[in-house]
Amino acid sequence: MSLRTPIRSLRRYLSTSSRSLADLESSSQSGSGSGFSPLRDILVSSSSQTPSSSSRPNFPSPSSQDVQDQVAARGYDVHSIPPKVDPTLDLFTNCLMKDGKKDEAQKMVGRILSMLHQSTNLAPQPLLRQAVLLSSPSIKILSMRKSAKTIYTPRALTERQRSRQGVAWILKASERGRKGGISRDQRIAREILGILEGQSDVFKWLEERHKVAYLNRSNMTAR
Template structure:
């Protein structure tokens, strides 16, 4: 009896619950069925692959451009090389002939003074010869360089002069010393001018250095029979 009475309120409320669920479901359907406000988009056209033919194996490869990295320093343009020789562009002090001339001219350890005299000599030669003075100095030293020297040897109680050959460094030293000694007899006031005039005289062939060289060669030729004597 009590069970039947308890089910009556549920049966009475069932139509109302079903009506509420139907309204909710219909509103939910209407919410999702609203059309979108964005315009319809056209379908994306399909891209066809480009027709690229493979390179011929006999065709030369194209030169690729150099890769430029961000932040890399830009190379500076190289300065054009000076044509000829000028007094403001003196030769480097690392040249062996220049260093040898400075060392033979140096007195009392004053190397800076000797270097200044040699640079002044090259400046005078550049003005007078209108060419590279270092090349002219090499030619003058090679012209004045002797090839032999004499040495005395005792054989059977007598002195025998024996001619000996000189190597390149010994020959260059004798030529430089001879030019420096011959320049002391000139009347110019400054040492660099005297040295320049002596070098030019050697190039012209009227220097006393060449006469001494010829005399030394004559003595060596006269005593060439003693070349086999052991010194």
């Protein structure tokens, strides 16, 4: 077999490749001096076709006065919206709950609030909060037996502990009319109204606890 045929094909390939390189150099020299001038032309043309920022529509932002007018037209005030969960109602419901039946406790709280509203023609939730606040002690008494003597030491309560003790005293005081056939929700509603009027056994318990704490104030130790 002769070697002339592969040599001829190699020569043809080299001649065509040299021609293509010459054409590329001539096109680059005729342009701006770099081999990427066609790419630059494409980028320039695409950027010229994209809309500028000045051509975009500017929508006016609503002012605070417009927002307030829209809220007033809807019939409510944003600042008067109550929280999702009222801490006092939630604590009161948990204290009323038995055997994990929270639905029944919530229904009972609803009936109590309805009775308060019917009796006073006022918003029932502030009445309940005020009653819990009036019946909440600020301290607790710790007793310790030491050498045949009981030592009482007063301790301050947190806000939640105060409210919980106040609710417990309200429920305890409402047990007086249990033998009269009165339902529990009615007894609790009456006790809340009695606390607001200043006529309840809760105030006696408050006075006794604060008196014991005052007499044993020397047993308090700084933490």
